[in-house]
Amino acid sequence: MGVNLTGLTEPKNLELTDLKGKTVAIDAYNTIYQFLSIIRQPDGSPLTDMQGRVTSHLSGILYRTANLIEAGISPSFVFDGVPHELKMNTIMERRSRRDKAEKEWEEAKEEGDLKKAFSKAQQTSRMTDDIKESSKLLLKHLGMPVIDAPSDGEAQAAYMCSKGDVWASASQDFDSVLFGAPVLVRNMTITGRRKIPGRDQYKDVKIELIECSSFLSELEITREQLVDVCILMGTDFNPGVAGIGPKKGLKLIKTHGDIENVMKHLGEEIEYYQEIRNIFLGNDYSDDYDLNAKDIDRDKVHELMCEQHDFSKERVASVIDRIEASRKAEDARKKQRSLFDSWK
Numbered sequence: 240m241g242v243n244l245t246g247l248t249e250p251k252n253l254e255l256t257d258l259k260g261k262t263v264a265i266d267a268y269n270t271i272y273q274f275l276s277i278i279r280q281p282d283g284s285p286l287t288d289m290q291g292r293v294t295s296h297l298s299g300i301l302y303r304t305a306n307l308i309e310a311g312i313s314p315s316f317v318f319d320g321v322p323h324e325l326k327m328n329t330i331m332e333r334r335s336r337r338d339k340a341e342k343e344w345e346e347a348k349e350e351g352d353l354k355k356a357f358s359k360a361q362q363t364s365r366m367t368d369d370i371k372e373s374s375k376l377l378l379k380h381l382g383m384p385v386i387d388a389p390s391d392g393e394a395q396a397a398y399m400c401s402k403g404d405v406w407a408s409a410s411q412d413f414d415s416v417l418f419g420a421p422v423l424v425r426n427m428t429i430t431g432r433r434k435i436p437g438r439d440q441y442k443d444v445k446i447e448l449i450e451c452s453s454f455l456s457e458l459e460i461t462r463e464q465l466v467d468v469c470i471l472m473g474t475d476f477n478p479g480v481a482g483i484g485p486k487k488g489l490k491l492i493k494t495h496g497d498i499e500n501v502m503k504h505l506g507e508e509i510e511y512y513q514e515i516r517n518i519f520l521g522n523d524y525s526d527d528y529d530l531n532a533k534d535i536d537r538d539k540v541h542e543l544m545c546e547q548h549d550f551s552k553e554r555v556a557s558v559i560d561r562i563e564a565s566r567k568a569e570d571a572r573k574k575q576r577s578l579f580d581s582w583k
Contacts, residue, residue, distance in 0.1 A: 241269075241411070248457070254446065262313040262405040263313070263405055263407050264396035265314050265396070265428065267317055267318045268319045271300075271374055273299070273411065275293070275299075275366075276364050283356045293370060297374070303428050305558045305565075307428075311565075317386045317388055320391075321389070323391070326476055337364070340359045344356055386528040390522060395524055409425075409428070418522060421452065422450055423449040424447070425449065426444050464496075466515075470498055472484060477511065498516075537556075540555065541556075
């Protein structure tokens with residue numbers, strides 16, 4: 240999902256505690272897909288309640304949100320709105336890949352190959368209306384700010400970051416850089432040893448910080464030129480030119496200046512390239528959001544998690560206690576600092 244510019248940058252690795260005191264706008268869809276992919280049984284089956292409804296996302300949201308707040312981070316969650324029509328081909332391709340993976344998952348389970356089954360299952364995650372709405376409900380009951388983007392959630396998060404309303408945009412993708420976020424934090428919600436989807440390999444996933452002005456300065460290009468590099472590579476809105484990856488795309492843009500000259504050089508034509516540019520450089524944004532955290536509604540969290548989806552009452556109560564204790568400690572710290580400042 241999104242563009243992959245890993246080969247062009249050496250991000251700074253961080254610990255979760257390094258983000259203490261920071262406000263971060265999280266790409267909700269991106270994060271929920273990660274939970275749906277990772278939080279599974281040994282045969283690849285997602286967590287479900289007694290009625291067979293998927294609950295992997297609720298488990299991920301509850302526990303990871305608690306971890307973020309305990310680390311002193313103030314998260315908000317931005318949800319996608321209506322996708323741009325140019326993204327529909329990508330959406331259909333993803334559906335086709337999920338359908339294929341589901342068949343292969345079932346075959347692997349029948350064969351008793353749990354490694355293959357888990358690998359294939361990771362590729363089958365779907366964002367249903369129920370998953371989306373239950374995610375929003377849980378976050379709101381936990382007092383987390385929830386923002387509905389007009390279109391792309393990552394574009395909205397980048398916009399909020401560019402305004403200075405949040406310190407960083409958080410996502411697995413690099414699209415936040417294209418959308419103009421000054422600071423991108425990757426892997427904030429999935430740190431640890433993780434299996435690589437589709438492969439029998441594992442990797443250590445660490446939090447990565449990318450300061451976009453430094454990133455562009457190191458590449459010696461502008462944000463507009465980086466957008467052109469990515470259009471050449473392929474984005475969620477276009478397939479790109481065969482054989483062009485990050486390094487080749489960067490070289491072409493640095494040599495020829497912009498995508499128009501590159502197309503002339505290659506004898507290629509990229510359909511809708513100007514419209515794709517406009518998506519990244521001037522997307523639809525909303526100023527209708529409130530980033531202030533609210534009190535937890537314990538009764539509603541309990542109803543959603545325990546009564547509706549069969550989570551343990553004791554475990555849910557314990558997580559809520561952790562969140563509330565962390566918030567009280569942070570409030571006390573702020574009051575102490577305010578008092579200290581008034582004495583100076």
